[in-house]
Amino acid sequence: METKRHPIIANHYFSHVSSECQLxxxxxxxxxCIALCQSVAEALxxxxxxxxxxxxxxxxxxxxxxxxxxxxxxxxxTKLLIKIYGGSQQxxxxxxxxxxxxxxxxxxxxxxxxxINALNKAESQIFKYDIIDGGLRTEYELYWEKKDxxxxxxxxxxx
Numbered sequence: 001m002e003t004k005r006h007p008i009i010a011n012h013y014f015s016h017v018s019s020e021c022q023l024x025x026x027x028x029x030x031x032x033c034i035a036l037c038q039s040v041a042e043a044l045x046x047x048x049x050x051x052x053x054x055x056x057x058x059x060x061x062x063x064x065x066x067x068x069x070x071x072x073x074x075x076x077x078t079k080l081l082i083k084i085y086g087g088s089q090q091x092x093x094x095x096x097x098x099x100x101x102x103x104x105x106x107x108x109x110x111x112x113x114x115x116i117n118a119l120n121k122a123e124s125q126i127f128k129y130d131i132i133d134g135g136l137r138t139e140y141e142l143y144w145e146k147k148d149x150x151x152x153x154x155x156x157x158x159x
Contacts (some may be wrong), residue, residue: 005116006124008136008153010144014043018123022156025116029144030108031101034086035094037115041084044122048073049144061085074140080122091138 003023009015018040024033045064046057052073058064065078085091093101102108127140136151138144145152 002075005120006127006155007096007131009118009123009127009157011152011154011155012145014040014047017043018119019154019156021116021119025112028103028109030112033112034108034115035083037053037112037119038091038094039128040119041081041122042128048077048126062088062092069152075125077125077127080118080125083118084122086111086115116138 005019009018017036021033021036021040024030042061042064045061045068048058049055049064049067049071053067053071055067058067061081065082067073068076068078080129087154089100092098118126125141127138130137136153138151
C-alpha cells in the first residue's frame with residue numbers, strides 16, 4: 001500500500017519526525033507509524049494555534065483543537081488532526097501499549113494507512129505551496145520561517 005507524502009514542508013522541530021512516520025509506514029512498522037503520527041498531530045495542533053494567535057498553546061491536544069476552532073485557524077485541519085490522534089483511548093492504547101492495543105497485522109496496517117494518509121493530507125494543506133519562477137510561493141506564510149530571505153524547507157523528495 002503506497003501513500004503520497006507532501007514533498008516540501010517547512011523545517012520545524014516536528015519535520016524530521018513527520019518524515020519518519022512515512023518511513024515507518026513504508027517499511028511495515030505500523031505500531032511506530034501510528035504512535036508517531038499521533039504525536040505529530042499533537043505537535044501540529046500546538047504549532048498552528050501558537051503561530052496563528054501568537055498565544056501560548058494549551059497543554060492538551062483537545063484544548064488546542066478547541067482553540068483552533070475558536071480562533072478560526074486556517075487552514076481548518078482540525079478534523080484531520082482528530083482523525084490522526086484517534087481519540088484519547090486509541091492514543092493512550094498506542095502510547096502506553098495498553099493490553100487493548102490491536103495486534104492483528106491487517107488491522108494495524110489499516111489504522112496506519114488511515115493515519116499516514118490523514119497526516120499527508122493535513123501537511124499538504126498547512127504547507128501548501130506553488131513553485132513560481134523557480135521559487136516557492138506559500139499559501140500560509142506564517143507557518144514558514146525564512147533564513148537569509150529564503151524559506152527554510154524540509155525536503156522529502158524520493159530519489
